Amino acid sequence: MDAAGFELPPERLADLLLRLRRVEGQVRGLQRMVEEGRGCAEVVTQFAAAIRALEHAGYRYFSSAMAECLADPERAAAEGYSPERLEELFLRLS
Secondary structure, rough: EEEEEOOHHHHHHHHHHHHHHHHHHHHHHHHHOOOOOOOOHHHHHHHHHHHHHHHHHHHHHHHHHHHHHHHHHHHHHHOOOOOHHHHHHHHHOO
C-alpha cells in the first residue's frame, strides 16, 4: 500500500470492477429514463438502487484496504493510514 492506493487481490479487483460496471449501467439507464420523461417514482427508485450499489462497492473497496492495513499496521501508519485516518475515510462513506 502507498499513499496513491494499494493493489487489490485479483478476485476482489474483478468483483469491484463488475460492481462498478453495473453501477455505470444503472446510471446510463437513469439518464435514458430522465430523457424519456419517465415517472418520478420509477426514476427515484432507480436512483436509490444506483446509490446503494455504489455505496456497497465503496464499502467492499474499503474492506480490502482495511485488510491490508491490518496485515501490516506499522507500514499503514507510516504511509498515513493511522486508525484515526481510516475512521475518517470510513465515515466519508457513511
